[in-house]
Amino acid sequence: MNFNARRKPKLAVFKFASCDGCQLTLLDAEDELLAVAEAVEIAYFPEASRAVIKGPYDIGLVEGSITTHHDAERIQQVRRQCRTLVTIGACATAGGIQALRNWQDSAEFVRHIYPSPDFIHTLKMSTPIAEHVPVDFELRGCPISKSQLLELISALLAGRKPNIPTYSVCLECKRRLNVCVAVAQGIPCLGPVTQAGCGAICPAYGRGCYGCFGPMETPNTESLRAQLHVLGQTSQEISRAFRSFNAWTWHFRHASDEEERA
């Protein structure tokens, strides 16, 4: 990634089916936002500003999953417009919590909820961006980590490989000197199979990891499931634990399905 030093790279932010919390992370970077705005040209960011600078864009941040025909077409246009496409957040990288509908018949939900269901056009499944277009980089999390977003932007500008680790949360937990909640308190924790990035926040406050950052590089969910049983969890509880923000990822989906069958 070599940006022409004479022109600031153009950054654009696109939203699909999401809560928009991941985009907000950029705006939440209060101390660094000015520096970011000087280093890149924020060309398209409807959440922040109505001003639009036309594409193509150097960096496109994509939030949200694909749930409608319209979005399935729009993502193709977004891919064409962006030199580097980065998916941000569990909706974009995994299909999000809304991917829970993938196990059910979403048409039936529509019929139950809406008085005029014919006006609702939605796809059967909620799918991650990577199932539609090639993705250059992904930031996991629900929401993403502010420091990872800043690291990604400064890495793209500097030309280095972003320091976004794919090992387990346990490394962050131990570096932070947390006491393991699973071992010391028997609290169920998905940390050993979840990718680091959040800084191991939940265990620092005595809660088990929820798996917000999705499966780590080589998750052994079978072994963790066995341990969760040892800690006293039922198959239903274990299945539920894997069926959250990253439910539709291959590893977590497989784990929750296996527990459901048990």
Next chain:
Amino acid sequence: MRLEAKELASLIETLRRDGYEVVGPTVRDGAIVYDAIEGLEDLPRGWTDEHAPGRYRLLRRPDNALFGYVVGPQSWKRFLLPPRVRLFSVRRNGDQPEIIADASAEPPPKYAFLGARACELAALAVQDRVLLGGPYADPIYRNRRQDVFVIAVQCTQAAPTCFCSSMGTGPKLSGGYDIALTEVVEGAESWFVAHAGTEAGAARLAALGAPEASPQDVARAEEAARRAESMITRRLNTAGLRERLAENFEHPQWDDVARRCLACANCTLVCPTCFCVTVEDTSDVTGSHAERWRLWDSCFTQSFSYIHGGPVRASIKARYRQWLTHKLSSWHDQFGTSGCVGCGRCITWCPAAIEITTEAEAVCGFPPSSLRSEQA
């Protein structure tokens, strides 16, 4: 020398007054961790720890012992080999980069370790050999290590996960400390038999003006120490261990443990001898300021063995095998000792309850030497 609790308090006080940061055991988040100790009130009075593979619980003791526990999840390496440390920063100065070393920033704290166990002292010696004993010495470790004042505590109990006796590192203390204490619990307050291991230790003890320990005092202390030895049930057969592990690269036990291993890295991070670190380069968004940081790393991560083309050890099997054979076998080739001190932390803190002793013996084809029925 016989110390009453108030004399121990006074020892801590004078160390602090002399500029030492006294660190030792304290209760936090359901475990006994190492942190700053200001006085006896910070110590885990009346607490003990229950260990089993993958399980740790803090329990109340029937007495008020100050050091009535075994080992917590942390080791002294958190002070000497910090989890995150900046190596240097770089500023753009015209077109030449200006490199500012962090070692020249504020000097590191002067530590006094209170409560070091025999296995931990052995671990310090192992890390000293790795980080100071080769052609290059790590300046960060050296700066922190050279001024450490060590107050060791004799173990008077052992957990089912302890196997220091098999590794020749304990439970009896044998050097590596400035002062050694053996706690004798009697009624509401403990007293201690103290002896010095160095001149500095002797000086500090002499300054307390405490009486000599009587032969009965010494006998009570030795009895307490023997109790630890008798409580050890876990053993590791080390005869031929190094060679057998090196010869059994393709043993089916590796596949067996790979099915259970989470590759979560917890064992390496609680281990007091593991020293692997990685470096990360970062910059700010303007690109005019860059830094290099050093972080704890683990051979269980895929990126650990990454070269152009992919990681050499892609599978969990290869990574577990690397850890175990390094710890118990090739460490001998590299540093002349075993890498394992038998503290048992990797067994307690493994979320999958994998036991290094069981796996090593299975690969070597040894019959299990631990007394299973007595394990919790």
Next chain:
Amino acid sequence: MLPQASRVIAVERETRDTFTFTVAAPGGGSGFAPGQFSMLSVFGVGEAPISISGDPGEPDRLVYTVRSVGPVTQALVTRRPGEWIGVRGPFGASWPLAALRGKDILIVAGGIGLAPLRPAVYYVLRRRGDYGRLVLLYGARSPQDMLYRKQLSAWSYLPDTQILTTVDYGGLSWRGHVGVVTTLFRYARFDAQRTAALVCGPEVMMRFVLRELETRGMALSDVYVSMERNMKCAVGFCGHCQLGPHFVCKDGPVFPAARVKRLMERYEL
């Protein structure tokens, strides 16, 4: 271990993805031995281990041949003369040329593996009378991927010197040999009893070359290889570069083949 800021003096393209660049040795240069490497930093991007590929007889400059395979090497090859990089080193065990005086030297290189061997050639040529025949076998993927073509050609005219090259894929204008580097052995003229071999290339290539050398009567105690593993600290602390019991950064990268042959045959060691 701090890097020292060093100025880039020259950058030359060798092939489509490989460049040779020269930096002023920091502090005037303390010298290096053939086979050693430096840790080169591009600040804010990262640090990479790169073999020194220049003449050890010219210690005031450090020459590196770098193939761009990732962000750090890409940043290195795009430096321009006058820019600054960070240099640490030199590190590692070197080709034991002083101990091999009197022998014939057989050099077998694959691809970028010729880079850490070039200093060995310079060393031998500067002390030509101390050594016997010099035979160099070099395999590259294609003619466009060959390094140091002019030098190889010049060396081939030297007395008692045999330079043989081969490519995996010749293209239309290549008139030379085609095949993997082991296929050159039938043309190589060396006496196994008097020869020491220095080998560097992809690990799979080195494994096959070792077998070929043994078939031709060489004792592995006379063969040296240069190994590669992930390096971060280059001084044996970070643990990343372990190959069995060895730290490639300080026990290597040059090893006697006898010491590592079995290790090379272990999958995922």
